[in-house]
Each structure stands twice: as structure tokens, then as C-alpha cells.
Amino acid sequence: MHFSKLRLTGFKSFVDPTDLIINDGLTGVVGPNGCGKSNLLEALRWVMGENRPTAMRGGGMEDVIFAGAKSRPARNFAEVALSIDNSERLAPAAFNDSDTLDVIRRITRDVGSAYQVNGKDVRARDVQMLFADASTGAHSPALVRQGQISELINAKPKARRRILEEAAGISGLYQRRHEAELKLKSAETNLTRVDDVVEQLA
Numbered sequence: 001m002h003f004s005k006l007r008l009t010g011f012k013s014f015v016d017p018t019d020l021i022i023n024d025g026l027t028g029v030v031g032p033n034g035c036g037k038s039n040l041l042e043a044l045r046w047v048m049g050e051n052r053p054t055a056m057r058g059g060g061m062e063d064v065i066f067a068g069a070k071s072r073p074a075r076n077f078a079e080v081a082l083s084i085d086n087s088e089r090l091a092p093a094a095f096n097d098s099d100t101l102d103v104i105r106r107i108t109r110d111v112g113s114a115y116q117v118n119g120k121d122v123r124a125r126d127v128q129m130l131f132a133d134a135s136t137g138a139h140s141p142a143l144v145r146q147g148q149i150s151e152l153i154n155a156k157p158k159a160r161r162r163i164l165e166e167a168a169g170i171s172g173l174y175q176r177r178h179e180a181e182l183k184l185k186s187a188e189t190n191l192t193r194v195d196d197v198v199e200q201l202a
């Protein structure tokens with residue numbers, strides 16, 4: 001899947017709607033220190049479902065909302081929209097009915113995050129799975145933030161293995177296995193309860 005456009009509104013330093021057009025080939029972002037280059041990469045990770053505030057260099061997720069400046073008041077919400085070229089129809093089946101996928105995440109103060117894909121409300125998990133299955137995703141090794149290389153070198157084998165699994169595109173399967181295990185556990189608990197009731201009735 002090819003990302004074609006990223007639109008940021010009220011996200012960190014990008015208070016006014018700002019489009020980043022991503023053409024075929026290499027896209028470079030240059031600018032002075034503090035102009036918002038890393039914020040762009042964080043917006044990309046965030047719209048794909050990142051839910052760790054620390055990965056956004058913040059204490060809480062609402063820290064991604066424009067916090068105000070001398071001449072501008074703080075915003076009440078932040079929104080990032082990612083347009084994906086799906087003309088080759090590589091998206092997972094549930095989203096594979098159009099040539100473009102527009103994924104939107106919006107966070108509103110005291111309300112939290114909401115996601116849409118092509119105008120339809122979806123769950124965070126749906127968006128995370130969409131990208132996990134496509135081997136991109138918020139934790140994709142293709143997104144390298146500052147300091148990450150040294151973290152990788154110093155990482156414990158287990159953490160390093162997780163990175164390799166993400167690259168191999170199997171992290172979506174692990175998530176599904178985890179959910180299946182939770183369901184199994186709850187079914188087992190229900191069965192035990194049924195056994196108890198049957199025993200009492202006998």
C-alpha cells in the first residue's frame with residue numbers, strides 16, 4: 001500500500017491544516033531544529049493506532065493536541081488523516097472496496113480518540129490490524145525515530161525478536177492469538193460455573 005497524503009490539523013505544532021504529499025520515490029523533509037520534522041513521523045505513527053503516549057514524546061495522549069502559542073489559543077482537538085493509494089487492492093478484505101483508503105484519527109479533549117476509514121466509524125483495533133497485516137503499523141521497523149538505533153543495539157533478545165516479527169508481518173497474528181486465548185479462558189470459566197450449577201442441582 002502506498003501512502004499518498006498526510007493531513008495534520010491541530011496536531012502538535014501543526015495548528016492549521018497542513019498537507020504532506022507523498023509522491024512515488026523518496027520524500028525528504030528538511031528544516032531547522034524544532035520546525036516539526038519528527039512531529040510528522042509521529043503523526044503517521046499516531047494515525048496508524050499508536051496508543052503509547054511515550055512514543056509521542058508526551059505524558060498523556062492529549063499532549064498531541066496543539067497546546068497554544070503566544071498568538072494562538074490551544075485547540076480542543078487534533079486530527080490526522082492518512083490517504084492510501086489502494087488501486088492495486090492490497091488492503092485487507094474489510095476495506096478493499098475502493099481505490100483510496102482515507103484513515104482518520106481524531107482526539108478530543110476529555111473524550112478520547114475516534115477512528116474512521118472512508119467515512120465509516122471503526123475501532124482502534126480495526127485500524128491497528130489494517131496496518132499490522134500490511135506490515136506497516138505504528139511499531140513498524142520502517143519508522144525509525146531518533147535514538148532508536150542505539151535502543152535496538154542495546155535491546156534484550158526478546159525485544160529484538162518482536163521487531164523482527166513486526167518486519168515479517170506476523171504481529172497481527174499474535175494479536176489475534178492473544179484475543180482467542182482470552183476468549184478461551186472466559187469460555188473455560190463459564191464452563192466451570194455451569195459444572196458448579198449442575199452439581200448443585202444434582
Ligand code: ATP
Nearest residue numbers: 012013033034035036037038039063064065066067
Ligand atoms: P529536531 O531537528 O531538533 O529533531 P524537529 O524538526 O524534529 O526538530 P519536532 O521535534 O518535530 O522538531 O518539533 C518540536 C516542536 O513541536 C517544538 O517547537 C514544540 O514546542 C512543538 N510541539 C510539540 N508538541 C506540541 C503541542 N502539543 N502543541 C504545540 N507545539 C508542540
